[in-house]
Amino acid sequence: MTADPITDSRVSRRGVPLIDGLEKVSGGARYTADLDHADALVGRILRSPVSHGEIIRVDVSKARALEGVFAVVTGDDCPFTYGVLPVAMNEYPMARERVRYRGEPIAAVAAIDAETAERAISLIEIELHRLPAYYTSEEARAPGSTLLHDNKPGNLEREVHHEFGDWQQGLATADLVREAKISCAELNHAQIEPHACLVDYDPIAERLTVQSVSQVGYYLHLMLARCLEMDSSRIRVVKPFIGGGFGARVEVLNFEIITAILARAAAGKVLMRLSREETFLTHRARPQTDMALRLGMRRDGKITACTCEVVQRGGAYAGYGIVTILYAGALLQGLYDIPAIKYDGYRVYTNLPPCGAMRGHGAVDTRHAFECLLDRMARDLGLDPFAVRRANLLHAPTRTLNDLMVNSYGLAECLDHVERASGWRDRIGKLPAGKGLGIACSHYVSGAAKPIHWTGEPHAVVNVRLDFDGGITALTGAADIGQGSSTMVAIAVAETLGVSLDRVRVIAADSAVTPKDNGAYSSRITFMVGNAAIDAAKKLKAILVDAAAGKLEAHPDDIEVIGEVFRIDSGQQASLPFAEVVKAALADRGAITVSGTFTCPPESQGGRHKGGAVGSTMGFSYAAQVVEVSIDDTTGTVTVDKVWTALDCGHAINPLAVEGQIQGSVWMGMGQALCEETRYLDGLPAHASLLEYRMPTIAESPPIEVHIVESHDPYGPFGAKEASEGALAGFPPAMVNAIANAIDIDLDELPVTPDRVMEALVQRRRQARLAKTLKATS
């Protein structure tokens, strides 16, 4: 299995706009809330007013009696849990017996209009017996704390203890051992489209059609069948346009199942549109994380060992938690050559909305801590930040200590690019006061090599159709959520067939039509679905070449396809236009559908240790970035002046989209670094609007210069790897390192808000004064 290089590329070198871009700029693109809902009932959810409590009574009789109410449902209507991992489905769509966070759904109504639905919600009577609630990992883990889940002592969802290599020996032989305690705030995805779901239940045919914002229609399909006890063949899940995801919609979300339960109870159609506040409450984003990281380093910058303890405040339910805490440890590896690693991870249950997967899943916070400590140690040893990173590069192909495959590795080139582009060597140490430069590296998987729902099927299937009209239709279950995956599929098919991009249409994510796909997560689509699309297109091409050969009375091996013309290779004049070849191909068999697949081989699926599959992938993307900052020491405000990023995506199938993905991920890293943070007061979110959850506006967003590095992965489609997550994790440490460069202060907490910078500056001034006074008096 080797990738085919693109030789005669039509689109790849310059990049193309998104194939669904015209609908987006014209206003014609229909997102879930835009779908025709003229005859739909309006859904609303009653949410828990307390953070932790036993449910004594839920009385819906008054709500049910209200005119215009068609259905009222509660936890009694669904005794089935849902979730991600089969071993950790501990959440009901609507709470039963106990509520575990403020905002957890308790009941729901479907009514003739929003006013009636809201009135009905207000008529539901609930009685709760409050239980102790915990809002920090420390409180939840304290001895004697009330358990959120009876089978989880110490409120620990999962502990991970991994040791690879002799880390004690590694630390003992180091010239410098240093530790850092670093914490990162909880975030939210804050995709601009609020959650929404439109469900149509046909009571006569007993069929359910769901249109939702899901990144993984397949999971939604599975969980609807489970929670509604329906045969999955009676369910259809269709993806409309989706207004961003970033991981928010990778898990099945409670409101999706609730809406389906309501639609069945009301025997009709229900539209559920969550407010922005409810979208925040649904959550599933990056957890608040505390880290204690220790590195051993030789004088020349070579890392000798790493120990890392991570505590994640996971919220009230399992969700993706086990995967997140495993990723945090697994992806300490795969970026640098580290001879020994000890990892201890703790995922804690707390009485807050459940955390989940968010762009750079699990890897971002530990990478931040690692890259900050690396810089501090380089400073201690008098090494250049670039030199310390270059001292620890991997050499592909290789396998990491935890048995992850590294098949292509462009990090060295990434470092060269950003060093040159930023003028690092000429500028570092020579910047005016209050200005600084920082560097950091990062990486990410191109799709999890072992899917969570392991069924033995191929990792990706793409069908390609050709019919009398000469149009080529690629059918994929992969959800385009704005990242441009459908455009990637179209390019992969067009490039392989040698036809114009206009000839290819992509139909994505409709379970009645498209083959199942594992979904838009872990940056898997380009690598896996791209390979499957190429496979399908090759099969179709073989059929077309055979047909052309028959018609031209030549051997198939002698047929050459140039543009949309099939001709005999040997310089003869005989040739056939595409339409003629299609006619010939269809003559015997009629409409053609071919199926392409891609499977990650067992050797790519990680180590045999417990949790070893997490982090495994066929190809890592690699990134380096330099961040330039200015600090106002009277207000503590950090301004990011410019970012230079280089990312090794193997091969840029669509350079325009690759650039957009890199810029978006770097910028999202900036939000985490500078200003984004969820805050709770007794479990009540104080951040649940787009004003209070502060993400950067266009006014404070810097220019982001992108350098694409192509290491030509041996297994990627045309050599490609992922491009949308790898660069994120490098931003926060590059910025914090730049701040240290500017004002000589190491910050241990994210986000770096002005008050945190001010506090550090004031503390330093105080210490300086104290030292001066002491000196004067001694």
Added chain:
Amino acid sequence: MHAPGPQPKKRLLRLRLNGRWREDAVAERELLVDYLREVARLTGVKIGCDGGECGACTVLVDGEAVPSCITLAVRCEGRNVETIEGLAKQGRLSRLQRAFHEKLGTQCGFCTPGMIMAAEALLRRYPKPSESEIRAALSGNLCRCTGYVKIIESVQAAAGQPHDR
């Protein structure tokens, strides 16, 4: 569909919407965004927040960029309202629409209609805006996908200016 019982007080609203005059009975408390989406079925106007936070609902009222989610529909009596659906003329996309498409100023596309309408208001007033004028004009419109780099490039391309990066 409507709630049973007494209905809220309605008024006849007459306005020019994407170049055509029309009349509708609207509740006095009805928001412009709901009127545009639910009555006129112009769903290019998006709702991204709980009121005045994100700019996805931006439309033009007499050429001025306005968040339609914090504007009452009845305030538009006799006025000229334009949405993203009205920008393309005779089957041709506007220069901003073309630029956002070609320069990838749109990824998921949810903020795009509001972003383009805010940029449209800017370009009508200042045909050759500076980068800082672009940033100021779009600072009420949130995007979560692009990091804004290609949005600025799109507006610059539409204004016929070279990028200064």
